[in-house]
Amino acid sequence: MSQLPLPLRSSGVIWSRVxxxxxxxxxxxxxLGYVERQSDGSYRAHDLRSQTxxxxxxxxxxxxxxxxxxxxRPTEGAS
Amino acid sequence: xxxDVFTALYTSTAAAPFDDDALAExxxxxxxxxERSGITGMLLYRRGRFVQVLEGAExxxxxxxxxxxxDERHGDVRVLLDERIPTRQFADWSMGYQRSAGADEAPxxxxxxxxxxxxxxxxxxxxxxxxxxxxxxxxxxSGQPPIAEDA
Ligand SMILES: Cc1cc2nc3c(=O)[nH]c(=O)nc-3n(C[C@H](O)[C@H](O)[C@H](O)COP(=O)(O)O)c2cc1C
Numbered sequence: 011m012s013q014l015p016l017p018l019r020s021s022g023v024i025w026s027r028v029x030x031x032x033x034x035x036x037x038x039x040x041x042l043g044y045v046e047r048q049s050d051g052s053y054r055a056h057d058l059r060s061q062t063x064x065x066x067x068x069x070x071x072x073x074x075x076x077x078x079x080x081x082x083r084p085t086e087g088a089s
Numbered sequence: 090x091x092x093d094v095f096t097a098l099y100t101s102t103a104a105a106p107f108d109d110d111a112l113a114e115x116x117x118x119x120x121x122x123x124e125r126s127g128i129t130g131m132l133l134y135r136r137g138r139f140v141q142v143l144e145g146a147e148x149x150x151x152x153x154x155x156x157x158x159x160d161e162r163h164g165d166v167r168v169l170l171d172e173r174i175p176t177r178q179f180a181d182w183s184m185g186y187q188r189s190a191g192a193d194e195a196p197x198x199x200x201x202x203x204x205x206x207x208x209x210x211x212x213x214x215x216x217x218x219x220x221x222x223x224x225x226x227x228x229x230x231s232g233q234p235p236i237a238e239d240a
Pocket of ligand 1: 101115118119120122123132139141153156157158159160162163184
């Protein structure tokens with residue numbers, strides 16, 4: 011367990027908790043997705059269209075999945 | 090229609106605690122009035138404090154803010170954000186309301202706390218990000234994708 015909060019991760023992604031169980035990730039002002047705790051205690055990662063990216067046993071893995079989204083996404087054309 | 094939506098976010102402190110009835114009454118009156126003036130937004134009440142987002146024509150939002158400021162049911166009204174936006178984030182709500190689970194539990198290690206950031210004295214980017222996080226939370230809780238895309 012780290013002692014100090016580390017708001018800025020090495021990836022430059024900032025994670026915020028809005029309320030217990032609801033977490034939003036952004037980078038440089040651009041939002042990447044969010045992670046919601048499920049009633050069974052698992053964590054579900056979502057993209058910005060609310061599509062499920064995956065279910066994870068722990069919060070950290072779920073946030074990593076959201077962060078990976080960004081890298082995987084090619085620069086989209088004007089949509 | 091890009092650019093003609095104006096949004097403001099403020100926080101305030103209730104003069105006396107609002108119970109469910111008082112909140113329901115406030116919301117009903119607000120929704121009826123907002124439908125007439127084309128205002129949309131969301132209201133949050135948490136531990137004696139309000140956070141409200143208003144959206145609409147700039148003159149309507151500013152006029153409403155003046156009335157809200159004068160309302161004695163709350164005080165310490167602080168407008169943290171006001172800006173033009175391309176698209177309403179609360180188009181479906183004449184005044185949406187969501188209960189927040191606002192427990193006292195600290196955020197997990199490595200996470201910022203949105204409500205703390207909203208109060209950030211430095212303002213600017215931190216407050217703007219916190220405001221957008223709240224808006225995303227509200228939309229997801231209401232069953233919509235977190236961000237309304239430009240139409
Ligand atoms: C926290 C809070 C939020 C409010 N939100 C709205 C609102 O969205 N729309 C609205 O018309 N009035 C809202 N009101 C009520 C206004 O302050 C005011 O009572 C209302 O606009 C009527 O104003 P008037 O008596 O000057 O006509 C709100 C009041 C409080 C305390």
